[in-house]
Amino acid sequence: MDDLLRLINGYQLSQAIHVAATLGIADRLAGGARDAEDLAVATDAHAPALYRLLRALAAVGILHEDADHRFALTPLGEGLRTDVPDSAAGWAAFIGRPYHWSAWSQLLHSVRTGENAFAAVHGVDVWTYRAEHPEESGIFDAAMTALAARVTASVLAAYDFGQFEVVADIGGSRGTLLAAILAHHPHLRGILFDRPGVVAGVDLGERCRIVGGSFFEAVPGGADAYILKSVLHDWDDETSVAILQSIRRAAPAGSAVLILERRLGPPNAEPAGKLSDLNMLVATGGRERTRDEYARLLEAAGYGLVSETPAGPVSVFEAR
Ligand SMILES: C[S@@+](CC[C@H](N)C(=O)[O-])C[C@H]1O[C@@H](n2cnc3c(N)ncnc32)[C@H](O)[C@@H]1O
Structure with missing residues (x-):
């Protein structure tokens, strides 16, 4: 029953972590333990209410509360700092935004x-909404940056660009x-x-051209590989x-399409x-897919799936 209730109430924890990320609590604890009064001044928050948030996060292992009611980061909570490798801070700051929520x-x-x-x-669709709300677009783009950074090493290790x-x-x-x-392969241009x-x-840098536009109108030519990471979902x-x-x-004849997505x-x-798939249903109107579903999409567009290379949490589906 307790396990079931924890799942039922999952949104409470999600929102609690989101609020802590929005207030930058983890970065403010990077130098060591602090109490709620001190953190409330730093974050422009109501100290007693902030204390209740922090003790809830301590109860689930994200923070640790000592006998003097000072809070420190646990190893899990360190992942909410913005300056650590594999940081989840950007995603946490996005996921509970009221418009998404x-x-x-x-x-x-x-x-x-x-x-x-x-x-x-x-x-309106989510992309139109974000274009009309630059602050939300900035928070979402930072979330994407954080998630991309988490898979970069595994993608570079698994697939030869x-x-x-x-x-x-x-x-x-x-x-x-x-x-x-580009940093990994000095001969490449992007x-x-x-x-x-x-x-x-x-x-x-000078090896990379930056182009703004819509992929429903036209994408740039002249590449021999086209990456679509977390786009088709x-x-x-x-x-x-x-x-x-x-x-x-x-795309020039013979070029590759590289779909980088989580395989369902x-x-x-x-x-x-499965939960990301629900997020797509709700937020974007898209979906997560199995390998066969990606193969069918590619076939419908005139491509053939050549290989799937697992790369940490995502796969590289190569098509020609
Ligand atoms: C889920 S994000 C993935 C971003 C990045 N590939 C990554 O994995 O971190 C989807 C991206 O598609 C872009 N996008 C949405 N509609 C687009 C369009 N019509 N033309 C070009 N890009 C678009 C968004 O701006 C966003 O950066």
Whole structure:
């Protein structure tokens, strides 16, 4: 029963961690333990209420409360610092944002109708909403940067990008993955492509061209590999095929498409993928997919799946 109740009440913990991340609590504890009064002054919070938040986080092992009611980071809580490798801070700061949260409040609508809850709540799709709310776009892009940084090492270790000359990252956000690929392979040149507001001001050095635009209109030509990382899961099948076809129109003959996505696991296992799939249903109208489902999308767009290379939490699906 306790286990069941913990799952039922899971949103409370999610929001508690989100609030701690928004207040930058972990960074403020990087130098050692502090009490709630001290942290409340630093974060412009109500000290008694902040104490209640911190003791709840201590009860689940993210913080440790000592006999003087001072709080310190546990090894788990260290992951909420913004300055550590593998930081989850950016994702935690995003996941509980009220506009995203309110879409999740309408999961029932999605389950009843199959429709995207975000559009039902906000009247526009998530990308239009973020373009109209630059602060939210910035928080989301930082979350993507944090998540991309978490998989970069495993992707570089598992897959040889050195076989290419020019790698384009389509929907590449602010270029975390592409920058790491270029640093790892000094002969490579890169093209970073995303919506204009996302790539504005990004500079990845002279070996990388930055291009703003929409993959529904045109993507840049001239690359021999086109990366789509965590992009197709944002879209339904028909739209995903349209994105792949847009790449196919621009890409030189023989070039590769590299889909980097989490592969949906077997029944009764791997809940992270299944929950991410619900997040896609609610937030973007997309879905997580199995290997066969990616193969079918590729085929519908005129590509053939050549290989799947597991790379930590994601797979590299290579198509030609
Ligand atoms: C889930 S994020 C993934 C970002 C990055 N590839 C990563 O894995 O960190 C999806 C990206 O698709 C971009 N995107 C959405 N619609 C787009 C469009 N029409 N044209 C180009 N990029 C788009 C978003 O701006 C966002 O950066």
